[in-house]
Amino acid sequence: MTTTIVSSASKEVKIGFDQPFVIIGERINPTGRKILAEEMKAGDFSRVEADAIAQVEAGAHMLDVNAGIPLADEPALLAQAIQLVQSITDVPISIDSSIIEALERGLSVYNGKALVNSVTGEDEVLERVLPLVARHGAAVVAISNDETGISEDPDERFLVAKKIVERAADYGIDRSDVVVDPLVMPIGAINTAGRQVMHVVKRLRDELQVNTTCGASNVSFGLPNRNGINSAFLTMAIGAGLTSAITSPLHPEVMQAVRGADVMMGHDPDCTNWIKAYREPVTDASGAAMGARGDRPRRRRRA
């Protein structure tokens, strides 16, 4: 029962096999968001603020913060964004950058135990990122690709994850502080992408005993009704053991899938969260609270 604990100054979030699924809000990321990129570069963080608040209100348990803008001072922007987000929300942050100096600056201003996003299996990257993670007592997202790229064989990706977990241990980072991203392929291109993820997630959980995360919306790339595919993917992956995802909590359909998956996994005792989210409005004239409408269960009688 591996549990990854991350925190802000005032709040702890547990990612774990026996915990409700953790949604890491993906919105604060200028990649592919031209207006956000321009604003951040010009020092206007109003959209970052709005995105932070909206995602937490929609149910995000953590927020990913990325400031990857070409020709900008990414370390300074990332630090500024993190401080802003920490000043207006209390959820832990996933510090997301491909630039080691940005990760370092982000960690130096961060209040709590952060999730560093990310390290890959490339030796050079491992040697630069892992000491940083260890020094700050952070947790880290391990992406299962290496010098050879992303293997199409999920078992090869498992081996890369294993290597990262072992290397992290050399730096004193426990496996409970490594959250593996098994890499989700677009299922419109690779028909087995869903089964691959379920297979690797099971192995990561049973054999490597690590928590897992992924960029969930990749799976639906190029398909219509992406939220429908994303919902199916998340539900099934949670059933296989996925414990968190970097995704947008702003789609009610996706949040419903995650809440439903929590119920199915037994991680929403008495369905308290489900009932809170979907309780039907009181409609009787007296204003008295009405119970949830429920048809009788279908009677399966004996032959």
Add this chain to the structure above:
Amino acid sequence: MTTTIVSSASKEVKIGFDQPFVIIGERINPTGRKILAEEMKAGDFSRVEADAIAQVEAGAHMLDVNAGIPLADEPALLAQAIQLVQSITDVPISIDSSIIEALERGLSVYNGKALVNSVTGEDEVLERVLPLVARHGAAVVAISNDETGISEDPDERFLVAKKIVERAADYGIDRSDVVVDPLVMPIGAINTAGRQVMHVVKRLRDELQVNTTCGASNVSFGLPNRNGINSAFLTMAIGAGLTSAITSPLHPEVMQAVRGADVMMGHDPDCTNWIKAYREPVTDASGAAMGARGDRPRRRRRA
């Protein structure tokens, strides 16, 4: 790779580990439907006809037909309903009754290879239903309860299923013609109901190598937003290996969950069915077909 084949006069449906999920439409059942019961008793089958057509149009691959009406001539009504449904649709039928004479009459008028719904693990029931199934070369739904009722222990329910499969073999019925219902409990009352089903379905698939079905909507009894719970349940159960369900195809949300699960399992090659169901309408001025709108996949860059 167990495959259960059922058929009408002109159409074959395969329930199997490597097949798209099979929806058995549950609507033609007077239990809890007072108006339908009264109409059928009075010889008015117009609603049966409408339900049959609506369910097939909504995507049902098979139809369950039940005529269990108190103080009515159930064998005659069931035979009449089956003949009517077979005259207006081409999908195979699940002949659903707790009365042996009704199953017998239903089978005698049925055109094709039917699914008999159901047999339990009670010795007396096994001895009456299995010879009938064998004589008609039908398949049968095996419900995993016996003289002692429904065990709360899913492994006990597995043992009941195993007993039924073994007993069926004594009558010359192959395991591929036994579709086990692991019994789904309301998750609002039993917090582990979801995990129980996944656990039993996996064992039924791996150890007993049988196909599975269930009355899916029982799981959400008493909860708000039942379709949301049913969707999560079906998606996760399909991930665990469930191969069919007796449920209503009239909820678009539930059908979407099943179609999404087929995609995730790799049972919708090239996502053909998904794209057909959810392709966005052509909106450009020229009227030329437009591709599905797809955002760029979230870029996971190397640290």
